[in-house]
Amino acid sequence: MSSNQPFIPPSQAPLVIPIKAPSDSSSTKEPAPKCRTCRNVIIHGFCKFEDKGCDFNHEIEKDIVLPQQQNQAQSPENPRNTSVSADSIHAPVFVPKTTSIQDTHHTDNTQQRMPVSSPPLQSPQRYSFVSNGQYMYPQPTQILPQDPCYYMNNQFPQPAQPQYHQYVPALPHVANLSNHQRLVQSFYIPDNLREQLLKRNDTTIAAASAAKDTGLPEEVHVYHSLYRIEETPGKVLGHSSWMYKAVCRSNGKPYTMVRIEGFRLVNEQAMGIVKQWRKIRHANIVSIREAFTTRAFGDSSLVFVYDYHPCSITLFEAYFSPQAQALLHARFQAAGINGMPVPETTLWSFITQIASALKTIHGAGLSARTIEPNKIIMTSKNRLRINCAGLVDVLQFDNTAEQKRALYQQEDLLSFGKLIISLACNTPVPATSMQSFDFMSRFYSPDLKNVAYYLLGKPTMSKSIDEVFVLIGPRLLHELNSSQYYTDTLETSLGNELENSRLVRLMSKLNFIDERPEFEKDARWSETGDRYIIKLFRDYIFHRVNEIGVPAGKIA
Incomplete structure (x- = not known):
C-alpha cells in the first residue's frame, strides 16, 4: 500500500434495523395449499367437519364411480356426491382437534346418511380413546362411538344377529x-340341519344373569x-317343581335339574331306586345321573339330575298346545281336508320308540309311570x-313296591294306549272308547286300531309289552329302514364338512416356512x-385388490 494514499476504513453493517411500513402485498399470508383430499369426502361424499377446522381438500377433480354405485340413481332429493378422486385413495383419516362437537349437522345429506338407530354425538368423552391421531382401545367404562360417519374404519361394530343360512337356496329352475x-349347496350341510345345530349350541351356552338377580x-x-328353563313352576303329584340347566363342576357338561320344592324325604331307601335307573341306557330314555336333597334354595328340596337335551319340547307342546292347534287348523284349512292330525307313519314311529323304551324298562324290573304327553x-x-x-318311584316310595311291580307295568301299557288315542284323535283327553275307535277306523289302518285296542284292554297275566311287538312287527322294518336311511343322510352331510x-x-x-429370517439370503427363496412361488401364492390369496385399489376380502 502506498503511503500517499489516504486510509479508508471498511464498511460496517448498520447497528439499527430500519422499520418499514408493511405493504399491501405482504399484509396477508397465503394459506397452505390443500393437496390431499379428505377421506370423509372419498368414502361418504361429504365432510361434516369442513367448516369446523378440517384442513384437507373438499373439492373433487377426477371422478371415479364405485362399482356398487353404478346402479344407484341420483335423485334430486338425495344429491349426495358419490364420486371418488383417483389421486386420493390413500388420504389419511381426519381427527378433529376441537374438544366440543355439536349435535347439529350442517347439511341434509348427513341426516340422510345417519342410521335411525344411531344416537347423536353428545359428549366429547366418547372420543377420549383417540390420542395424537392414533386409535387406542377404549376402557370398559367408556361409551363406544355409534356414528359411522365419524370413524371410517369402525373397529367396534355392533354385534349382529346369528345368520343360520349362509348360502341362498337352489333356484327352482336349476335342474338337469x-x-x-x-x-354350491352340495358342498355344505343343509341349511335346516345347520340351523338346528347352531340353535342347540346357542341354547347350550346360554348363561343366566347373576345369582343375586335371579334369586x-x-x-x-x-x-x-x-339357568331357569321354565318361567312358571310345574306340578308333579301335587308338588311344585322347577327345571333348571346347570353345569357340572367335575366334567364341565350341562345337565337338567328337576327340583321338587318343599319335599322332605322320609325314607332314605327311596334313593336305592335311583341306582337301578342309572344302569339303564336307552336311546329313547332321558338318563338320570343322580338325586339328592339340598337346602341351597332356602327350603328342603329334592333334586333329580338328568341329561340335558337343548331345544327339546314335550309332546303336549308339539301337538296339544294352543299354538300347535292353531297351526294344525291352519294347515287343514289351506289343504282343504279334514283328516288325521298325525300321519300314520309318524304315529307308528312313536309307537315303535315308546314300545322299545318300555321293553328295556320292564326287562329291568322297573316301570316308567310317566307315559304322558307332558312327560x-x-x-x-x-x-x-x-x-x-x-x-315318581322316589316321590311315592313304598316298601311293597316289589309286589306292585306287575301292577305298575300294566298301568304303563294302559297309559301307552291312551297316548296313542290322544295323538290319533288330536285331543289331550281322549273321548269314549267307541268314539275314538270310530274316528281311527276312518283315517287309520286296522293294525293301528288293533294295537290301541289291545293296550286299552283289561289287565291280564299274559298282557305284556312282548305281545305289543308281535302286533307291530310288520311296521318295525319300515322304522328300521327309515332310521338307517337317515343315518346315511347324516354321514353324507358329515362327509361334506370333512375337508372344510x-x-x-x-x-x-x-x-x-414363508419369510423366515434364516432364509433371507437363501437363493431358493429369491x-x-x-420357492418364490409360495410367496406369490400367499400374495394372491391375501393381498388381492379390486379395480380401485381396495383390498378384496371376499374369498367365498
Missing part, C-alpha cells in the same frame, strides 16, 4: 345338470351357573325320549428361486 356340474343359589352340590320330550324331528325316569379346513391347514403350513 351335467355330471361335472354341482351346485338362585350360585352353586348347588357340584352344579353351578343355574315325553321330542329332542329332534320325530325323536322321542321318556323323561323324568324314577321321579383344508385352506386353513394349507396356509398354516405355508406360513411356517425372486428367481423355485
Whole structure:
C-alpha cells in the first residue's frame, strides 16, 4: 500500500434495523395449499367437519364411480356426491382437534346418511380413546362411538344377529345338470340341519344373569351357573317343581335339574331306586345321573339330575298346545281336508320308540309311570325320549313296591294306549272308547286300531309289552329302514364338512416356512428361486385388490 494514499476504513453493517411500513402485498399470508383430499369426502361424499377446522381438500377433480354405485340413481332429493378422486385413495383419516362437537349437522345429506338407530354425538368423552391421531382401545367404562360417519374404519361394530343360512337356496329352475356340474349347496350341510345345530349350541351356552338377580343359589352340590328353563313352576303329584340347566363342576357338561320344592324325604331307601335307573341306557330314555336333597334354595328340596337335551319340547307342546292347534287348523284349512292330525307313519314311529323304551324298562324290573304327553320330550324331528325316569318311584316310595311291580307295568301299557288315542284323535283327553275307535277306523289302518285296542284292554297275566311287538312287527322294518336311511343322510352331510379346513391347514403350513429370517439370503427363496412361488401364492390369496385399489376380502 502506498503511503500517499489516504486510509479508508471498511464498511460496517448498520447497528439499527430500519422499520418499514408493511405493504399491501405482504399484509396477508397465503394459506397452505390443500393437496390431499379428505377421506370423509372419498368414502361418504361429504365432510361434516369442513367448516369446523378440517384442513384437507373438499373439492373433487377426477371422478371415479364405485362399482356398487353404478346402479344407484341420483335423485334430486338425495344429491349426495358419490364420486371418488383417483389421486386420493390413500388420504389419511381426519381427527378433529376441537374438544366440543355439536349435535347439529350442517347439511341434509348427513341426516340422510345417519342410521335411525344411531344416537347423536353428545359428549366429547366418547372420543377420549383417540390420542395424537392414533386409535387406542377404549376402557370398559367408556361409551363406544355409534356414528359411522365419524370413524371410517369402525373397529367396534355392533354385534349382529346369528345368520343360520349362509348360502341362498337352489333356484327352482336349476335342474338337469351335467355330471361335472354341482351346485354350491352340495358342498355344505343343509341349511335346516345347520340351523338346528347352531340353535342347540346357542341354547347350550346360554348363561343366566347373576345369582343375586335371579334369586338362585350360585352353586348347588357340584352344579353351578343355574339357568331357569321354565318361567312358571310345574306340578308333579301335587308338588311344585322347577327345571333348571346347570353345569357340572367335575366334567364341565350341562345337565337338567328337576327340583321338587318343599319335599322332605322320609325314607332314605327311596334313593336305592335311583341306582337301578342309572344302569339303564336307552336311546329313547332321558338318563338320570343322580338325586339328592339340598337346602341351597332356602327350603328342603329334592333334586333329580338328568341329561340335558337343548331345544327339546314335550309332546303336549308339539301337538296339544294352543299354538300347535292353531297351526294344525291352519294347515287343514289351506289343504282343504279334514283328516288325521298325525300321519300314520309318524304315529307308528312313536309307537315303535315308546314300545322299545318300555321293553328295556320292564326287562329291568322297573316301570316308567310317566307315559304322558307332558312327560315325553321330542329332542329332534320325530325323536322321542321318556323323561323324568324314577321321579315318581322316589316321590311315592313304598316298601311293597316289589309286589306292585306287575301292577305298575300294566298301568304303563294302559297309559301307552291312551297316548296313542290322544295323538290319533288330536285331543289331550281322549273321548269314549267307541268314539275314538270310530274316528281311527276312518283315517287309520286296522293294525293301528288293533294295537290301541289291545293296550286299552283289561289287565291280564299274559298282557305284556312282548305281545305289543308281535302286533307291530310288520311296521318295525319300515322304522328300521327309515332310521338307517337317515343315518346315511347324516354321514353324507358329515362327509361334506370333512375337508372344510383344508385352506386353513394349507396356509398354516405355508406360513411356517414363508419369510423366515434364516432364509433371507437363501437363493431358493429369491425372486428367481423355485420357492418364490409360495410367496406369490400367499400374495394372491391375501393381498388381492379390486379395480380401485381396495383390498378384496371376499374369498367365498
